[in-house]
Amino acid sequence: MRYLLYTLFLFSSIYSFAQPAIVRQDQQIKKMVDEVSEKNIEANVRKLVSFQTRNSLSDTTSGTTGIGAARNWIRSEMGRYSTESGGRLKAEFDVFTQPADGRRVPVPTIMKNVLGILPGTDPLDDRVFIVSGHYDSRASDVNDPKIFAPGANDDASGTSAVMELARVMSKYKFNCTIIFVAMVAEEQGLYGAVNLAKRAKDSKWNVAGMITNDIVGNTYGMETGLKDNNSVRIFSEGVSVVETPAEAAVRTSTGSENDGKARQFARYLKEVGERYVDQLDVKLIYRRDRYLRGGDHTPFSQAGFPGIRVTEMNENFERQHQTVRKENGVDYGDLPEFVDYAYTQKVARMNLASLANLALSPREPENVGVVTSQLTNKTVLKWEKPKGESPAGYYVVMRETSSPVWEKKFFVTDTTADLNYSKDNYFFGVQSVDAEGHESLVITPKAVR
Incomplete structure (x- = not known):
């Protein structure tokens, strides 16, 4: 304050x-923020890890292991939130067939995003806000569909946070629509986000903002030795790829390269998130994403929507995209005991406060x-x-x-x-x-x- x-x-x-x-x-938003549960977030992460692997190419028939069991469980949880909300939250699969790409998808594969759609109450307000995490996981070999790939931080943490937002926010009414998404196939090439962004474009959704929460549970940087449970990064692009020549001329003449829609959206999360969440410092990173990496906001940015990425301050690369093992006394692999659940709760609360304030606004x-x-x-x-x-x-x-x-x-x-x-x-x-x-x-x- x-x-x-x-x-x-x-x-x-x-x-x-x-x-x-x-x-x-706002006391109603504060109440919602306080309802976000660290215990629920941890339980969700551990449940997702229990499926052994959520690789997008893994088993879809088992009830206990693989991507199929994981997506069915997320869908059932969204259904439970729907019941608790009096039916306001609409739980559904976003189903598509991903063609073989000769790289990370060897054969055409049916894939499913899991959506919880909370319709707005104002018929004149066509704004849509999307908040996501990706529920698929991987080990060192992204195409190994059978090896243990817990994906606790990348990205059960983000998926769990979004599920907790859906649970809390679906009990309340907002002017405009909020869509809570567990994305598939992020690790295979952002394919779930590509499909949903295309659907949004084709359906002429007025996507006023899209957030992906990807890797939001680690607070310790192994290389630097830094531990930071107060800071979170928001990545946002400056210039939209769909900018017209006329818009580029205006931008050049006014120097407004830092005032695109994604940057404004990121600023909003910083201001409102810090307003409601104690001991939180939101760092605005003025680039679309990290070097050599990508996230599910990217297809939305490429479609002309304001897409931003929320991610932890210090990444531990010994636990990302790594097969679980121990080498020279070092633990590799993305296990649930390495997630800071109180920190993930903070990040989830920042998301909630900002989305609620926006969805209640004119x-x-x-x-x-x-x-x-x-x-x-x-x-x-x-x-x-x-x-x-x-x-x-x-x-x-x-x-x-x-x-x-x-x-x-x-x-x-x-x-x-x-x-x-x-x-x-x-x-x-x-x-x-x-x-x-x-x-x-x-x-x-x-x-x-």
């Missing part, structure tokens, strides 16, 4: 024409513009309210051009703002806010006359 208090002090002392932005925790303001019709050392912003909606007001945010996060925030009830700061020296944005303080994503202004 120190950041928010500092912001309030700045605005109460500098701005005489705007109301201070009083940002508080839709974003429309046609946000910064007036550039004359030379001036001030800034005039104007926008329109979301169609069919009347937010309680709007937050205008600003930051130094060199800052990764929004530094100042204040509240207005009109659809214009006249700022005593130069548009040449700062970045600005606008977000809708309701009477309870739930903020939409930030929209950055376009130049208007």
Whole structure:
């Protein structure tokens, strides 16, 4: 809360024409955050490990081992959450046949993502937020479908966190749709995410944000000797691959390469996550992913959706993609005893707080513009309210051009703002806010006359 208090002090002392932005925790969201259970997360991870392997090419007929047993169990758990939610959560398989690729899929294979769809209650709000982990696993040989491949941290941790979000959040109502996904075939080539991103594109879903939680349970870096259970990384791309030449020209002229939708989404998780989760420092990493690695957000980014990756601060590569063994006194392999479940709980709570705040918020303001019709050392912003909606007001945010996060925030009830700061020296944005303080994503202004 120190950041928010500092912001309030700045605005109460500098701005005489705007109301201070009083940002508080919503007690319903706080209740949801508190319901996220470390015990449940650990139980889910250990259950997933009990299937011996979740390699996407493994057995689909056994009731106790292999990818088939794992996906059926996840689907049954989603069904249980559905019952507990009064039927609001819709549990289903997203089924597809993955063609042979000559590399990691030797023959055409039927694969299944597991979805828990929580429909929104506002018929005008078509936003869709997707949160995922991948439930498949691997050992050193990615094409060995029989060897023990526990995949406790990579990525039973992320899958378990998403399942716990579905359990908690399905008991509540939100304006827009949230989809909780256990992805398949991440290790074979992101194929589950490729299929779901294509489905979203073909079905014209308005995917306002996609989060993949991948490797979110380790706090100890073997090479560095660092232990950090307070920090988590969010990777986000700067420039969308579907950017048009006209959009590229605007970006170049305004220097807004750090203000794409994915970056705004990542900033939102940092602000709101730290608002609700104690002892959490969200690190914004300005690249799509780590070197030599990829995640299930990538196909969504490539489809033009804002996709981000949440992952632990310190990775232990002796326990990723490794056959379980002991060599020279070193334990290799991704076993459940190496997962820090309290840390995974923190990460899950960050996800929940951000998604709940977004899904309860009004839709974003429309046609946000910064007036550039004359030379001036001030800034005039104007926008329109979301169609069919009347937010309680709007937050205008600003930051130094060199800052990764929004530094100042204040509240207005009109659809214009006249700022005593130069548009040449700062970045600005606008977000809708309701009477309870739930903020939409930030929209950055376009130049208007």
